[in-house]
Amino acid sequence: MNKFLADAPRALQLGRQVLDIEAAAVLALSQRLDDHFLQALDVILRCEGRVIVSGMGKSGHIARKIAATMSSTGTPAYFVHPGEASHGDLGMVAGSDVFIALSYSGESQELMTIVPIIKRQGAKLISMTGNPASSLARVADVHLNAAVDKEACPMGLAPTASTTASLALGDALAVALLDAKGFSAENFARSHPGGSLGRRLLTLVRDVMRSGSRMPLVQEGAMLSEALLEMSRKGVGMTAIVDAHGGVLGIFTDGDLRRTLEKKLDFSSTPVKSVMSAHPRCIGEESLAVEAVQLMEQYNISQMLVVNTQHQLVGALNMHDLLHAKVI
Structure with a gap:
């Protein structure tokens, strides 16, 4: 036992509590999945351009993962940092694209700065927030509610359960898109040729x-x-x-x-x-x-x-x- 860990039982209890809270958050998300999810799928499936995913801070990390998962499962997507977008990178967004914006509060200043330009370009906007009444949720073409009852952080400050819920919701989108497009194991292997996944799926x-x-x-x-x-x-x-x-x-x-x-x-x-x-x-x-x-x-x-x-x-x-x- 680490001599610096004075209260091992408390650490175990806290670790289990975090996992329980985050598991409950994902389960609650599953139970309230509704037509908004189907609308988001329809918007992405109709997309003639690419999917752009964006978010600040911890939401940005989740946005990167969602973009990476979509790209590897048949939905071309990439991450754009909202801060960089307002300084030139927004030129990558075209009217044929779909823009997925992540912000738990739904009030991220960096995102709200670029949203009017995204809308003016004609790109479809899907928001993923924890507040359906937020500014970002109201202006979106489709809003996905990723609200959680509470964060797993004991102080209720660090994004924990909320980021887990957002990540799970992004995975749900990616997998539903995969299925709708008929994306196969062979397709998956083609995007993973250098690793063990490609070796297992491509070797005859x-x-x-x-x-x-x-x-x-x-x-x-x-x-x-x-x-x-x-x-x-x-x-x-x-x-x-x-x-x-x-x-x-x-x-x-x-x-x-x-x-x-x-x-x-x-x-x-x-x-x-x-x-x-x-x-x-x-x-x-x-x-x-x-x-x-x-x-x-x-x-x-x-x-x-x-x-x-x-x-x-x-x-x-x-x-x-x-x-x-x-x-x-």
Whole structure:
């Protein structure tokens, strides 16, 4: 325990109280969501320009996050500082844009200074405040009420529950817009190509699988000894059993080998077809690699065969391949 923390129980109690207050604020916001939310969505969906989000102080930090979330989910948006806007940056706002202004009091001087110019430009104005009777709320085309009963700060001064509520309301807008636009996981990956999200969402099975000479397979007439030799050569922990046309008939894995050893069979005279696992789970080569991970975890398996649309073997995959490709 930190020696400078004299009252640990009080600190825990206060931390829990803050979380409870902020959770209650978001829940109350959810329960009063109404047609104004739908109107805001309609305004943004009809927007032929871009979405500009603005706010001062803590509201400015929330505005930046809302703009970033919208941009990454299919709604081009950017943040404009209201102070800088009144000194030239307002030139970035066009009549085809939507301007979202955040101010809990609804009386932010910096915002109210630029609002008349925004309106004159013809841009639509959506305000997000904690006071529906405020100056900003009254002049907006659509007002979103982000009021909270109280701040989580013991003195009731620091923006805490109010900023959490505003952020949650911004996320609600972004997600509803995402859904309305049919924004997909593939679209999301395209805007996140450099990170693990992009890697997981863009990597296909064919990019990761073992193919050609690295693919373990034996023909349906092969003996068990031949299958074991193929497993050893390819090092995947399994081999596919295919027909004369490359169609998948079954799979023989390390687990099948353990069960076979208990039967004390003659490996040189036992057809692998008689001890294989028929109708194994396979995945298409054009499937996402992350889908292969999900299937392996769901069925508690560590290898999969990869097939084309004719159910012919085109590759093999195990969990190590997915780990190496950083899909997991």
